[in-house]
Each structure stands twice: as structure tokens, then as C-alpha cells.
Amino acid sequence: MNPELGNFALALACCMAAGQAILPLIGANRRDARLMALAPALAVGQMIALITAFACLIHAAITNDFSVQNVAANSAVSKPLLYKITGVWGNHEGSVLLWAMILSICGGAVALFGRNLPSALQARVIAVLGGVAAGFELFCLTTSNPFARVWPAPLDGQGMNPLLQDPGLAFHPPILYTGYVGFAVPFAFAIAALIEGRVDAAWGRWVRPWAVAAWCFLTCGIAMGSWWSYYVLGWGGYWFWDPVENASLIPWLTGTALVHSAIVVEKREALKIWTVLLAIGTFSFSLSGTFLVRSGILNSVHAFANDPARGVFILGLLALVIGGSLLLFAIRAPQLTTGGLFSPVSREGLLVLNNILLCSICAVVLTGTMYPPFMSLLFGKTISVGKPFFDATTIPLAIPLMVFMGFGPMVPWKRAQMWPVLRRLWWAACVALVALVVATFRMRDILAVLATATAVWVICSSIADVAERLRLFRQPLAQSWQRARSLPRAVFGAALAHAGVGIVVLGIAGMSQAAHRIVEVHVGESEMLAGDSWTLTDVHPAEGPNYSALVATIEVRHNGRLITTLHPSKRTFASQHQTTTEVAIHTNLLADIYGVLGDKHGDDANPTYVLRLHYNPLAPWMWLGGLIMAFGGALSLSDRRVRVGAPRRAKTVDVVVVQ
């Protein structure tokens, strides 16, 4: 009964989304208040319907309803409850439904929190979101229905890939998808603005919080995904430049550019056309990234089943959404007025540089990701590009980006002098130089040295920025405290986010110095790595809920003092004939000690075990920095200006600027 209810709710949501896409648009064009008022109601209704549908699917998974094909293919009675729930979005059908549900929640959020928007703009934004949602709900209903039944129902399901049975991965997709889908809101604002033919400071101010929120989720999602591959895959790596990872990095790069260029629109009414294009581009990249990869067009380990009908539907939908929005952009963009003037050395100038560099990095990553499939499609050559390619192209572009990032927040708007800025940043520059010198002696790779120095520079300059605004150490602390309380939270948010980038880069630079050894030892033997002595003291079998495991005990000692005891293990899942490796990690926040248990060799009387031992300096900083970045974004979202200051549109309709 419940799956049918879910199916009905999904179909209902699809119909409501179609209505949401059409009626408010007509209403906004005719200035019909009643039709426009339909928009929030339909958006909330669609949200409730999809949440119901999703709840039905979760209910089917929890109650082991194997007559539902999706549950039968991906779940099993013996699976722990948590993974029964999270397994719902661990497959193609469920993840599309999750995607649609998050999109409908975005629509609902615009309806509920966007009450201060002009009603025509709100109606159009909700209509655009409804159009996109209708397309994907139709996709869900026609080609990948999660509620499809099987008859006869099997007694037990086929179970889930054990690699996916992990708490990190369980919550990773919803967060990542919220990031991807969240950029639908700036996209909808951009389309609405193009239909209206009007982009102004108020528009920038409305768009920015949505873009920042989506950016926070995407940042968190990428950091979690990277962390997952670090501790689950057991290769000691954190980023593999796999198409799926790149598909999340590309919208992150353009999204970061969008978050910054929207500031210029908000403060100076410049870069308007570019910001609209970025909003369209970011959502297009997240859309095509998720669905091209999931549909198996890009050769990836993450690809779900490859079904031509799905591929055609998705390609059609992508062409419609992306092509349509770009066409609208081409027609309407010339009508948008260009904004204020500024000199190259100014806040705007630096933000433009930020955009250029971020988009260059994005172009490089996009080229590296798309080149192999194109080569195999056009010339039948199978090639691949990996870490060396991306290292050689992205890092040289990221280093100037980081250098300018240090100056950015300190430089005044419109027109600036370099000298006062340099005077305030001299100590940050000195610290960075010291870091450069120290790194030169400690690291072999020139790019790692430069990355370390610029990361230190970014962290110090964001501290300098906040200190400067508080007039710290130049006046009594009590007064600084007063200033801190009156300073907008967005300032702290931006400084934190920038410092977070520096911390991530320090982590990456530290990881380039990681050491590892692969050894084959008897129980009781010791090996040396990075100045520590690693001893395999014991290996014993253990039983888990749906697997059997072999657990090793490794004692790590530094100069005879016990640092930690690691328990890496190898699990064998009988139902899927699959083994997984459970990594043991000990961290002191400055370095990770990382042990992996490999194969057992030799006879049972005198077995040897293969161990992989890693010493990863600064590894936790990569994820810590990611979280700090997301936290910085959230902090600037909690700014008073976002909460209360409802932007008012200027009364003047169009200011014609004569060149």
C-alpha cells in the first residue's frame, strides 16, 4: 500500500510542479496577483508531496518490503537499520528521488523565506524551480521509478555493496546534493532577472544568501567525500581526480566565483551580466556533472546502471534546461545595463581577478575531465589524465589566486592605493616569507613550497584583516571588543572562510610530504617509518553482524614510548563475496598515523601479513579547513543584514548609461 501512496505522491508532485512552472509565469506577465499567489502555495504543496514520497520509500526499506524492486536490489534483512535508511539514496532511483526532494525543498524555502521579495520576482523564481523539478520528477516517474514492484517478491534482498556501508558515505550524498541543488535557486533568480530584464543591487543582495548557503553545503559535501575516500578506500589518498570528484569540484569553483561576483553586484552594481552567466553556469555544471556521471556517459567507478533510455531522457532534459537558459541569456543579456566604473587596483578589480583565476582553474579541470571521453568518442583512443596533469595545471593557477586573496578584503572599493594596504599587511608578508624559507629546506617539490608560503600568507592576512578592523593592539582591548560586537558577522565569516582555504592548502602541501611503506611481517616483527617503530603484535579473527573479519593489532612507538595501538582489519562479506579493508587511523591533529592490513601469506603455522603503513603530516587539516570554510559561510549567512534588512529596489527603472 505504502509504495503506491509514494508513487501517487510523486505523480502528484510532478503535476504540481508543472502547474508551478506555468501559472505563476503567466500571472507575473499579466500582473495577475491571484495567479502569482499560486506560486508559493504550489511550491509548498510540491515539497510536502515529495517528502511524503520519500518517507514512503524509507518506510518500504525499513519494513523490508522486497516486493519493491529498488529495496530488493539494494537492501537485505541482515542489514543494520541505519544502512537500510541511508541505502535508500545509495542507488540510482533513490538518489534521483532525493535530488528531486531537495529541489522541492529549495522551492519551498523560496516560498517561505522569500516573502520580502517583490511578488513578480518571487513568482518567476518559483516558476523556474518548478519547471526544473517537473522535468526531473517526470524522469523519475518514467525511467527510474523507485516504487516499481517485482513479482514474485524475493524472500531476501540482494544487499548493498559493503563499501557503501559506512556512516561517512551515508550522510555524504544528502549534503552534497543539497549543495548541487541549492545552486538551482541562484539559477532561478538569474532566469527570472533575464525574463524581467532587470538586475540591480537588490537582486544581488537577494541572490547571495542562497548562493552562499548552497556553497556551504557543497564545500561540506566535497570535504566529506574526500574524507570518505581517505579512510574507506585505504590507499592513503584523499583526492583521485575521478570524474565524479571533478563533477563536484567544477560547480564549486564557479560557485565560489559566483559568491564573490554577487558582492560586486550588491555593492557596486557592476559585473551584472557576468554574475547572471555564472549563476546559470554553476547550476548547469552541477546538473550535467551529477547526471552525466550517474548515467555512465563518463567512465567512472561511481556510475550506476547504464540504461540508454535514461541517458537519452537526461541528455534531452539537460539540453532543454542549459540550452534554453543560455538562449534566454543571449537574447536578454544585451538589454541589461552595465554598472559602475572602477580602477584595476580596487576591491572590484581584485574580485574580477578572483573570478578570472577561478574560471581558468575550472576550465582546466573541465578540459582534463572531458578530454579522455572525447578522444575515445572521436578517435577511438583510450587515454586517461590523472594527478600529474591536474597538479601541473591547477596549482600554478591557484598560487596567484591565493596571493591576491590575501589582499582582497583589505583593498577599498572603487579606487585604491597599494601602499596603505601593503603597510597593513607587512607582518603577514614577513611570516609568509619565513614559511617560504622553512618550507624550502623541508620540502623537495617547488609547488609544495609555494603552496605552503601562500597558504600561510592567506591565513595571516585574514587575521590581519580582522585585527585591522578591530584596531587590535592600537587601542584598549575593551574598545576593540566593542568594535567586534558591532562589526557585521559577514566580515568574520569571510575572514574565516579565507583562513579555511589556507588551512586546506597547508593540509594538501603537508600531504605531499607523506611517507608510506608496504611491508610483509610475521607477528611480533617491527618496522620503522617516519621515526616511529611499528610492531605487529597480534592478528585474530572476529565476527560482525553480516561479515567476518581479521583484526590486526599494531603498536606504534616513538623512542620506545607507546603512541597508539592501531586495529586495522579486513572484512569478508559472505552475501556479496566481497572483502573490504578497514583502515585504522590515529590522529593528533598534526599528523595521521594510518595502518592497513593486507593479505595473509604463507601457511597457517607460520603466516606473514602484508601491512601498509602511512605517516600523513597535516592530513586532518584538509577536512578541518573545509569545515572552517563552510562555517565561515554559515556565519556570514547569520549576518543581521541578511536576516532583517529586506532590500528595497530603487525606484528608478532603468538608468541609461551612455558610453
Place this chain on the structure above:
Amino acid sequence: MTRKSRRLWLVVACMIGLGSAAALTLNAFSSNIVFFMAPSQVHAKPPPADRTIRLGGMVVAGSVRREKVKDSPVAIFDVTDGQAAVTVRYEGILPDLFREGQSVVAVGTVNPDGTFRASEVLAKHDETYMPKEVAEELRRSGKWDPRFGKAPDAASWNTMTAADTPKKPATQTPDGN
């Protein structure tokens, strides 16, 4: 600053940004592209010793041997595409999904003596997964058509001709670990 000079400045900045991106990309493409090769291609035209390639094929059943060099385990196995076999030496832990008789992709360089020195061995996600390149290569050599069932036992490949396609689905080879 006039509008025209601002525009000029923007264009120059964009050109520098995208120009350097293009230059970096081309430079990296010339040295960092990794080509995929099947064992028969490696035999026919061995790549230079400093060139990293991806070698793909099936692990020949019964070919996996292990040695120990200075406390480090070395796995040695043969990879075949049905026409030729290349011996791969890999210092490290073979992935969980590595099996004899199943497909594998090894990343590394070809030694002057014709053996392959792998820096990375990939056998991904589940036992039915076959890397696209490997499947393509097997189809081309006429050894296997995925429409007619599972891949045949890799032990038979070097002696098999394109004519005797498998009559029955190949038996699962026992776990190589």
C-alpha cells in the same frame, strides 16, 4: 578611468588568465597523458621506459606469485588480452577485488626486458565490473563478446583462437587471495 579603458583592462586580464590556463594545459597534455595499452600492443610497440601507461587485460589464472624484496611484498602476475601476455611486478597490496581470471588495470612503466613495473593496480568496485577499455580490447581481439555471457577463463586465453568462443559460461575461478 573611462569605460573603454576598463574594458580593455578586463579583456587583457581575461586573456592572461585563460591564456596561461591553456598554456599549462597543453604543456601538461604533452607529458602527462596516460595511454591505455593491451598486452599485444605492448609487445608490438613497447613504449619508452619513462612513459607511464595503463595496461589492461585479464589476470591469467594460476599466474600470481609472490616474492619478498627487502621486507616488501612483491606480487607478480601475468596480464593477457588473449593474444599476448605481459608479466607485471607490483610492489604493494593488491586491491580487495583483485582476482585471478578477472580484469585488471595496472598503471606503470615497461622495463627494457619487457616486463611491466606497476605503481598502481586497479580492480574496481564489484566482481562483474570490467573496465571499459579492457572489455573493448577483448571484443576487438575476438575473445569475448559481453552479450554471450561471462568472460572465459583467462588461463585458456593464450591458446584459444577467435573461432572457439565459449560454449558454456566460464566457471568462477577460486579467490586468488
